[in-house]
Amino acid sequence: MKNKIRTIKWRDSRMYIQQEVNDGVWSVCEITSIGFVIHEDKDKIVLAGDFVGEDVRRVIVIPKENIIR
Secondary structure, eight states: OTTOEEEEEEEEOOOOOSOOOTTOOOOOEEEEEEEEEEEEOSSEEEEEEEEETTEEEEEEEEEGGGBOO
């Protein structure tokens, strides 16, 4: 599975940086990430956006409990 390109739709927290009212509508953020699978286990999937020689950059670790599809 290493180096396979995957599209992952997942949920993450959302931060509101401005003052909000207490009875506001609070929601989580739905994110779509696309990248090369560089690691996957029962708890997480790790995607890289780029390979630079033997190294990687733009790495994101997504907890599997957050994955929608």
